Amino acid sequence: MSTPFYKQSPLPLIIDNEAVCTSHTFDVDSVEAPGTAVATVCGATVKEAHAACAAAQRAGPEWRKMPLTERRKILLKASEIFQQRIPEIIALETKETASSSGFAGFETAVLASAQFQETPIAMAQAMRGETAPVDSAGKRMLVERVPYGCVLGIAPWNAPVTLGIRAVLAPLAGGNTVILKTSEYSPTVHMAVMQCLFDAGLPKGVLNVLHVATKDAPEVTQALIAHPVVRKVNFTGSTNVGRIIAQICAKHLKPCMMELGGKNPIVVTGNADVELAANNIVFNGFLHQGQICMSASNLIVHASLADDVAQKIGAIMAEQASLLSAGRKQNHSGKDDEAHRLRPLFNAASGERVKSLYEDAVQQGAKLVGGKPAFEGSLVQPVVLNGLTKESKFYSTEAFAPMMGIIKYNTEQEAIDLANGTDYGLSASVYSRDETEAYRIASAIDSGAVHINGGTVHDDQALHHGGMKNSGWGRFNGVAGIHEFTQSKCVTFNVPAQVPFHIM
Known part of the structure; x- marks a missing residue:
């Protein structure tokens, strides 16, 4: 043969x-x-x-x-x-x-x-x-x-x-x-x-x-x-x-x-389940080092819950630090290296790009709430920032890396405008205990898919998959x-x- x-x-x-x-x-x-x-x-x-x-x-x-x-x-x-x-x-x-x-x-x-x-x-x-x-x-x-x-x-x-x-x-x-x-x-x-x-x-x-x-x-x-x-x-x-x-x-x-590409916003309303939202945000933002077209990116959180969500994300990342740390080695037998579920980005240029986005966001006033920033060529550690602004490059740029940012909102229309404020429209999520509110927001978001109380990373053969806008x-x-x-x-x-x- x-x-x-x-x-x-x-x-x-x-x-x-x-x-x-x-x-x-x-x-x-x-x-x-x-x-x-x-x-x-x-x-x-x-x-x-x-x-x-x-x-x-x-x-x-x-x-x-x-x-x-x-x-x-x-x-x-x-x-x-x-x-x-x-x-x-x-x-x-x-x-x-x-x-x-x-x-x-x-x-x-x-x-x-x-x-x-x-x-x-x-x-x-x-x-x-x-x-x-x-x-x-x-x-x-x-x-x-x-x-x-x-x-x-x-x-x-x-x-x-x-x-x-x-x-x-x-x-x-x-x-x-x-x-x-x-x-x-x-x-x-x-x-x-x-x-x-x-x-x-x-x-x-x-x-x-x-x-x-x-x-x-x-x-x-x-x-x-x-x-x-x-x-x-x-x-x-x-x-x-x-x-x-x-x-x-x-x-x-x-x-x-x-x-x-996608920018994949997550809207967390004022009556959302904070633990559910925070858990799914971390998973959908850092799975595969954020190198998925549907990876979570802009976290649009109601002002009344923004600090609670940020604190919970930080706690999850600290609790799961051994899993949420990027390393080069991998066990090819089919089991993960115990210390590294995350791996490098696919090349050093990607690492330089996300480092630039991170530094710009911090200069614009964003504060670190989860992770420990480290950029070593293609090896990038996951981070979450709070206080992201629309003026930061990260808000509108696909990072394709393990980085997310929280943006506060006060009114429902403001949340919708923030979700629709980028050139992308591939996937999105809305977290709320009120399904009527969640569906109203989901209907207004320009995206090929919107997942209510579920993650942005989603694909099912029973559903169409594709994007809007860019x-x-x-x-x-x-x-x-x-x-x-x-x-x-x-x-x-x-x-x-x-x-x-x-x-x-």
Whole structure:
């Protein structure tokens, strides 16, 4: 039996279900020991990008014609294989990325597992057509769901299993071929997930996998989007990069789906359960070092409770200090290092960015209420500030780091304005014992999701997932997620009749 693609070194590209090695290689830097490589990876150039497009084009017609039940069998088989490999994939994620084994386990065994199981189940309903009423002449009319053709999926590193699957699964379910551009920070994890699809019998050329070095990413990505075979782009990543991708797509008249950054406010009303709110704030702000697009950030707390909430958060952080301290080492056996549930940010530049945001907020008058600020390259310790102002850079800037700030409010409208005062709208929470009040506030917040008495970090295959404003557009999950990668097509059956020319 040949060596699985994800176990080969250097890590190859996959084009036409074959491993492709190139002379352009790059290393994935170790989180635990910066400066040492955890993987050597073959990097794609424009040449390999065009080869992947050609493979996808050749595979397209047969994949589209394959009966839905046969396509579904392959995806369900891939789901079975994935379930068997969960422990191995978790270990790979903690080795190659900044994920703790706790977060890697959650995103792999819970989120990704559900996605792999539920997407194939939704296929029959998602691909169902419609009929229109017969017109007066007896013409029958129907609407079909058809694939775009080839979808380019661009996946990030921060939840590589869940977001790697999301980049390809719904497009495949819709009858599209897919080219996946992996993240240069998690190519092995992405490949391990794609291996499940290849091993399930995915036909040649239906899925092609490209790794691209950072320095080559602009040229290769532009070449892929510009290629006539690519008909839609599926991007998850930062708002800054998403804006560039969207501009390229617009230039070539390609539709795109965007899941971007978030600022994710939490409103704590004057009659909220303080202990519940404080507990969920700490968990949703510091899970995965705050490197989740839905991580809690701006804490908008009624003035009557602001000090109580701040004190409770500080107490929780002191009580859980051994867990809420960031360290580099991780036990790859599947158990967390006892002293470090948090790990470094994914690079030193992120550490410098959050340090700058912290220093600016303090200069603006914010006070530390939880944690012990420390910035050592990519290793950043979690902090919570009280007395944050709208003028601070942190209020409007996505930190993508373990930092939160409390802003006081007095009126309900003020809370709504503060929640809506940034350019983002991905996730939000409202804490209140009065569900009528909570729903009134939730309805006024411009966000793709608002969770009442629940955390901002939330994803469920039964619900649409996506953002508003600069957090992107389009919706993932279930039937809606598959619909994003299909188009409606009208077909009419006409009663044969010659049209008289005199009506021209």
